[in-house]
Amino acid sequence: MTFQTFDAVTRPADGPPRLAALREKMAEAGLAGWLVPRADAHQGEYVAPHDARLAWLTGFSGSAGFAAILHDQAGVFIDGRYRVQVRAEVDGAHFTPVPWPETRLEDWLVAHLPEGGRVGFDPWLHTEAEITRLETRLASAGITLVPHANLVDQIWTDQPAPPAAPACAHPDALAGRTSAEKRAELAADLRARGLSAAVLTLADSVSWLLNIRGADIARNPVVLAFAILHDTGRLSLFTAPEKISEDLRAHLGPEITLRPVSAFGPALRSLGGPVLVAADSVPRQVVLELHEAGVAVETGADPCLLPKARKTPAEIAGARAAHLRDGAAMVEFLAWCDEALPGGHQTEIDVVRRLEAFRAATGALREIAFDTICGAGPNGAIVHYRVTTATNRKIHPGDVVLVDSGGQYADGTTDITRTLATGPVAPEVRDAYTRVLRGLIALSRARWPAGLAGRDLDALARYPLWLSGRDYDHGTGHGVGAYLCVHEGPQRFSRLSDVPLEPGMILSNEPGHYREGAYGIRLENLVLVASAPALPGGDPGRAMLELSTLTLVPFDLRLVDRAALSAEEIAWLDAYHARVLAEVGPQVSDSARAWLARACRPLAGTA
Template sequence: MFQRFEATTRPADGPPRLADLRRQMAAAGLDGFMVPRADAHQGEYVAPRDERLAWLTGFTGSAGFAVALRDRAGVFIDGRYRVQVRAQVDPAHFTPVPWPETKLAAWLREALPGGGVVGFDPWLHTFEQIDKLLEELAGSGVGLCESDNLIDRIWDDQPGPPLGPVVPYPAALAGEEHAAKRGRIAAELRAAGQKAAVLTLPDSIAWLLNVRGSDIARNPVPHAFAILHDDGRVTLFADPAKCDAALAAHLGAEVTLRPPVAFDAALRSLPGPVRLDKASAPIALAGLLNEAGVEIRWGADPCLLPKARKTPAEIAGTTEAHLRDGAAVVEFLSWLDATVPTARLTEIDVATELEVCRRATNALRDISFDTIAGSGPNGAIVHYRVTRDTNRDLAPGDLLLIDSGGQYIDGTTDITRTVAIGDVGHEEKLCFTRVLQGMIAISRARWPRGLSGRDLEALARYPLWLAGQDYDHGTGHGVGAYLSVHEGPQRLSRSSEVALEPGMILSNEPGYYREGAFGIRLENLIVVQEAPALPGGDDRAMLCFGTLTYVPIDRRLILADMLSAEERAWLDAYHAQVRDRIAPRVSEAARVWLGRATAPL
């Protein structure tokens, strides 16, 4: 199925919906209600049933939340969505709030000076979120109250829960049988004196059991809950309509399938202690366990780090997926350069053709997220999604930012390239070259074991900082192996304290955005590796990054004199590798284009 391009992003009856919500708040004795962009599994992407934030406000970004009070409503968004939110929400009814610069607790204190009660759905908020908010609200007179979901009361045509089939994933691609994974994680529980762990993240469950699903668009994961016991047995709670005999045979006797309605009772009957992740588990689960007297031991989801450390089979698979995907992107870029001088092209044309090129591989399962194809000022919207209303013609002098990816059975890809449409200005080239320098700095980094993404991220920003510039998003996120395109816990971010380890896959994507003018981002996926020893180096373990993405970087936008000798050498070597690895996989026309695009500086 091809990406859909909707006619509008703002519901026409947004204000009546807010009025209906306020009537429900009054009936429940609430002064406010929190509406997150989250489901019970706390994934970044949600099913249509859980698009409550978009349904109420019109904002379609992948992160954010709203709080409706009796006299005002705020939509809280981070730096990626400052431009987008103003285009999508009705300012007469919803006020964009810069977050996290403005804390929710501070906003509530100011908005409810006499105190009040704010409701929330305990299945859509984590213990960590609510506990922190309560701490920050202490002494304010503002309290929080668990509530059923007031949006669900008024959303008359709310879609039903997704029922995508759960299917086995080959152990040859996973690199490990699920019995071995279960045994390994169970041993960790026993060592910690824990009888079980409750798993709520769909990608953790998919990884642990070597299964995949289709409940979330672009992400091959199932909606399910699971309990992993300390003897390696698992109880999987999933709708029976998703599960067939082939799945049962794959899971075997040590994995029991139960319907979701049995989940609450199973939790209450667990012997403690039980591990629960306060950062991802709904606070409702803590309530159920506490009511039953089951001891909770807070701890990270035990699948997070093992899932992030890719096996050799997963790295081999994702390497092949990136070469296949790189060839598709090269075919697209060759087509783009050949078509721009002679035909009218729009952003939708760009996104559609890129997906055509990926589908021509006959291996694409889905795109890994809705393609970002932003030209000119639309490129400055970090997570721009073109619609029929915003669709823009490519014009001479534009920068075109294309962020896209594919889901293949052997790997997940994510690549961004910014390209010139005709002749672009000197200022755009200056900014592009600084972004490129940041990308190269991360690509060339070496560091002692034990450092996290927080310790490295400044390398990507430094060339921009020297010019008084910066960008309002992290430099890199983790990426799954035919799983979620955004995967934790590893990140290249100021807030990431997770040590980088061999096998972790991350994006490397610095950028620069000038509102109303242009946007620039460059992105390769990289994998953490053991760094080879260097002559004269210390006798200590060092790590480095290996590159997975092989697609040319637009040489027309590079001011070569700004690059150091080492940066030029890296770029020329990278382009030589792109040419050598991709040329045998593309058409003759694309091969000719590739030769020009990868010529040495």
């Protein structure tokens, strides 16, 4: 069995007739515009085929973005990761890529719509915070947002059915806490705040809270469900009943009431207030249901986010075990790459298949964490490139190959990027690679006072690139779940993140540099936030934090300009490689161990 497929999921030619059909529906409804988000009702990054409305309509298949359809304009809003990809996937004569967040949706609508314009949206697919922000700006321009039944669904005649994959129990031993313990803690907080209940709509929050996992979303082991957590610790779970077996009902216990999704709206209207909703993730429809029933609403953060982000000792131990296992698979893979790629006979698809096979050979792989990114030469500059049979490129000697991949194991989720040489490279490439590596090392070595957020550390990884006039148009790192979503909030290394970093949080550390039409470079390790020991001469009583690296895979030293590294950077790199050799070496084949010894050779003392 293989997880990844290589068929193109969209075709640019499909967009124009679908756009015309949508505009007909807009005219019938008296709407000047229609909003098409990437998200589903659970606001996850990835969506089931049933909810892939943005890709179906426009052709854009990226994991972030949205479209605003007017009668004479069709804007596809994409961030810096997708500026190259969107041009290849949409029909440029009918859809216009719009740089976002540089251009805000509300400003674009004001610029393109006359006063009195009515813009429709599906209130299940947009958050309360998003719609409130848009309404505030658009009202001043005389533009109205109108909740409406989904127009895309009305023209999508062969729309796939909603997912209904069986759910399963996630062992308490791997979670480190029972669902009852988690619910009791959150319920106590609700009572302390004078709240009667919390509405949960994020699939990974519900899955984490109940210690369950599923397969409703490819690559993300979550159960698509809504939940209402009461201040007693009891919980109402709204999902397709066929997902829940009798054994799983027993795992959930008597404090969990299972109800169909159709009962969610009536249940909201029956609540006594006040009720906690997360405005940045709860659909507008949830708030409409509560308001129409006169239920008092208090907005705040999803109560599961921070407890989920603070991994338990059991989850941390599982992450370390998963990364050791994954590191061994990666070393076998990289040893194969060194032998196979310089010959010029392998393609990007060959590389993806071989990597998945090495992970599957562990006997523990449940899923891949996302579609493997394997970009050779110019394809490496497409930040979230997904190889298809149409784009598949043969790897030529001298190509730089970017491979970003991960695995879903019962004890942890992995995510790693390595950039590989297949022959001699230009000095520009070596310089860029070395600067990216120096940025990764700088963040890895960071110590900082407790209370700082990801935005306070993001620049450390960029500084070596900034000194050469380079940068990258994505965050430096995202949070990672424990056999959950590979992209997990609220923590991240980003200029936009104001969430304080706390011990137990797992994040990626992944600076990069991309030269369109030529090459892409990215290096990524997963790191764990931990308390830092006191240092002689330090401020008494000042708590400090540091990062512990989880990923155990060598970097390609052939791409490193040793002369550009400081003594401290060389010491860190040599210590890291010594650890990789000591821990991963006993886990791999004899031939891979010999390759690993060469790959982990120390730089200290060499010219």
